[in-house]
Amino acid sequence: MNHNTDLALAQDLIFLEAEHLDHKNWNAWLDLYTEDAVFWMPSWINESETTTHPETELNLLYLKGKSHLEDRIYRLKTEDSFASVPSARTVHLVSNVRLSKIEHDVITIHANWLVHSFGIHGGLNRGGYYEYKLRKINEAFKIAFKKVTMIDDKLIGPVDVFHV
Amino acid sequence: MNSKTLSGLIIDSGNEFKVNRSIYTDEEIFKLEMEHIFEKSWVYVAHESQIKNHGDYFSTTIGRQPIFVVRLSNGEVAGHLNACAHRASLLVPLESGNTKAIRCRFHGWTFHLNGQCLVVKNEESGAYANDNFKQENRLTPLPKLQIYRGFIFASLSSEVPPLEDWLCGTKDWIDCLVDQSPEGLEIVKGSSTYTLFGNWKLQAENGVDGYHVSTVHRVFATTIANREDKHQLKDLGQTEAGRITGQVPSGSYDFGNGHMGIWTERSKPQAHPLWLEKERIDREFSPEKAQWMLGRTRNLFMFPNAFLMDNPSTQIRTMRPLSANVCEVTVRCIAPVGESVQARSARLRKFEDFYLTTGMATSDDLAALESVQEGGRASNAPWNHFARGIGAVHTKGEGELMMSSHRPEYTTQNWDHEVIYHGFYRTWLTMIQKGLTS
Numbered sequence A: 001m002n003h004n005t006d007l008a009l010a011q012d013l014i015f016l017e018a019e020h021l022d023h024k025n026w027n028a029w030l031d032l033y034t035e036d037a038v039f040w041m042p043s044w045i046n047e048s049e050t051t052t053h054p055e056t057e058l059n060l061l062y063l064k065g066k067s068h069l070e071d072r073i074y075r076l077k078t079e080d081s082f083a084s085v086p087s088a089r090t091v092h093l094v095s096n097v098r099l100s101k102i103e104h105d106v107i108t109i110h111a112n113w114l115v116h117s118f119g120i121h122g123g124l125n126r127g128g129y130y131e132y133k134l135r136k137i138n139e140a141f142k143i144a145f146k147k148v149t150m151i152d153d154k155l156i157g158p159v160d161v162f163h164v
Numbered sequence B: 001m002n003s004k005t006l007s008g009l010i011i012d013s014g015n016e017f018k019v020n021r022s023i024y025t026d027e028e029i030f031k032l033e034m035e036h037i038f039e040k041s042w043v044y045v046a047h048e049s050q051i052k053n054h055g056d057y058f059s060t061t062i063g064r065q066p067i068f069v070v071r072l073s074n075g076e077v078a079g080h081l082n083a084c085a086h087r088a089s090l091l092v093p094l095e096s097g098n099t100k101a102i103r104c105r106f107h108g109w110t111f112h113l114n115g116q117c118l119v120v121k122n123e124e125s126g127a128y129a130n131d132n133f134k135q136e137n138r139l140t141p142l143p144k145l146q147i148y149r150g151f152i153f154a155s156l157s158s159e160v161p162p163l164e165d166w167l168c169g170t171k172d173w174i175d176c177l178v179d180q181s182p183e184g185l186e187i188v189k190g191s192s193t194y195t196l197f198g199n200w201k202l203q204a205e206n207g208v209d210g211y212h213v214s215t216v217h218r219v220f221a222t223t224i225a226n227r228e229d230k231h232q233l234k235d236l237g238q239t240e241a242g243r244i245t246g247q248v249p250s251g252s253y254d255f256g257n258g259h260m261g262i263w264t265e266r267s268k269p270q271a272h273p274l275w276l277e278k279e280r281i282d283r284e285f286s287p288e289k290a291q292w293m294l295g296r297t298r299n300l301f302m303f304p305n306a307f308l309m310d311n312p313s314t315q316i317r318t319m320r321p322l323s324a325n326v327c328e329v330t331v332r333c334i335a336p337v338g339e340s341v342q343a344r345s346a347r348l349r350k351f352e353d354f355y356l357t358t359g360m361a362t363s364d365d366l367a368a369l370e371s372v373q374e375g376g377r378a379s380n381a382p383w384n385h386f387a388r389g390i391g392a393v394h395t396k397g398e399g400e401l402m403m404s405s406h407r408p409e410y411t412t413q414n415w416d417h418e419v420i421y422h423g424f425y426r427t428w429l430t431m432i433q434k435g436l437t438s
Helices: A003-022 A026-031 A066-078 B003-007 B027-038 B163-167 B170-178 B200-206 B218-231 B273-284 B287-294 B341-354 B362-375 B420-437
Strands: A033-042 A059-064 A089-103 A106-119 A122-137 A140-150 B010-012 B017-020 B043-047 B056-062 B065-071 B077-081 B096-098 B117-119 B144-148 B151-155 B185-187 B192-196 B250-256 B259-265 B296-302 B306-310 B314-323 B326-336 B383-385 B410-412
Touching: A003 A026, A003 A089, A003 A106, A003 A122, A003 A140, A026 A033, A026 A066, A033 A066, A059 A066, A059 B341, A066 B218, A106 A140, B003 B420, B010 B420, B017 B420, B027 B314, B027 B420, B043 B056, B043 B065, B043 B185, B043 B314, B056 B314, B065 B151, B077 B144, B077 B151, B144 B163, B163 B170, B170 B259, B170 B287, B170 B296, B170 B306, B192 B362, B200 B314, B200 B326, B200 B362, B200 B420, B218 B341, B250 B420, B259 B420, B273 B287, B273 B326, B273 B341, B287 B296, B314 B341, B326 B341, B410 B420
Parallel strands: A033 A140
Antiparallel strands: A033 A059, A089 A106, A106 A122, A122 A140, B010 B017, B017 B383, B043 B151, B056 B065, B056 B096, B065 B077, B144 B151, B185 B326, B192 B326, B250 B259, B250 B410, B259 B296, B296 B306, B306 B314, B314 B326
């Protein structure tokens, strides 16, 4: 694996994910994930620490396996969710993308994010950090792990997979 | 606002029960609620597991007033206003932590955890006119603090009944949760706080509203059913959706003192994390109590500010009303101490599926409540109706499924009946009226 090539590919993938979420291309978004993907957003324990053991501590999101991501999209598509109709418009800004580790066919990427959304509460900004593990399959990366640390608390809801 | 205009906002005639929608939006009423309900009543403040060791503290509010509770060296729990006796700076700046003495960050006064003032900075050069200056400047204690089975309640008024009298029949339901482990309950690490742009009473109603479930949470039920079918999930991997679609026996209780409860039979009790302990529960408790613990879901509202839920997952939810139109809500998972990793993990995953503003059900509740708050501005249509079940009320639990020690005031055999709110609003009205006339 080549650091610069991998970083460029990774950055493309993360920007593409942001685009799919912002444009609500749900199926294309799901296609970016491996079948065993984990999507994790820890909760805050206190002013400075989040939960670190997702199995036995409370998370905001802990979706183990792509099928749990599919549940989210299933619910959105029904248009039967009070919180999701009308749905907020979002724009993801992803920056500070850094390749921090290469291990066999998996690379670890860290990045920062800001999402501006506009919905029933007007304009809202939320932000935080991403940690991705991307797995190379047939010369292309897929998302095997995504950890979202959202610095905001006292949340004005809803906050779904596409708001972060 | 006087007692008479206030009582005109509740129509309680026997055949109908209506509340004027202005009670959700009027800031003058909000101030009365804070003064005469939240700052006069018992209020749930924390769970003992949050302050286990000497010096552990937890800060929160009672009504509008910042307070904290702290574990003393003798194991007892003390509670004080979270304001320096000198010039009111918050003494405990974090939500929780550990300290062996409380030092104000403003002018350096230091207090014993029991509230006694230990140090007035530069006292000797202070030229105070009073020799007892330090002794007279202790922290203001909470007039009442009592613990029921790990749940710490406090009051800013000394004129409250003994806690156990206040909790009355809710104790049976609290016990059904506490008794799930010989070691009691603990708050699981992590929490979420959300800001509801709606009145606190909408949240109070919603947590014990069986009637909205089959509409607002229909999408949760279909999403979960789709998941369970697709992956042939069994037992702990399931989340019971039967109660959402209304296919199980259920009931609603007005416990008195504004406390409300709804219950349902569990459609799949083996989906409940406690099912792994069935053998022990059956051995240790009467068949009746075991059925309440294992076989029924229970949503309990402890007037005026907290919920205790035992559904597919378990939750303690607290409300901090900020204004007539805004309420801050914190949800925590409360679970039996010492349960298996398998049970704990299943409990948490079910919690995350449903209960959070990032979840697939609470988010829908919040949107519904905010829509009610907005719709309530249509003041030319001033009344909300709580009419369901009015012709099916049983008094003192006659003919109902329940534990025998405490009889609820009013019950119906349907969790989507709305008569439990009558007791809530009667308590609400009585407490404010008492405050206005005293």
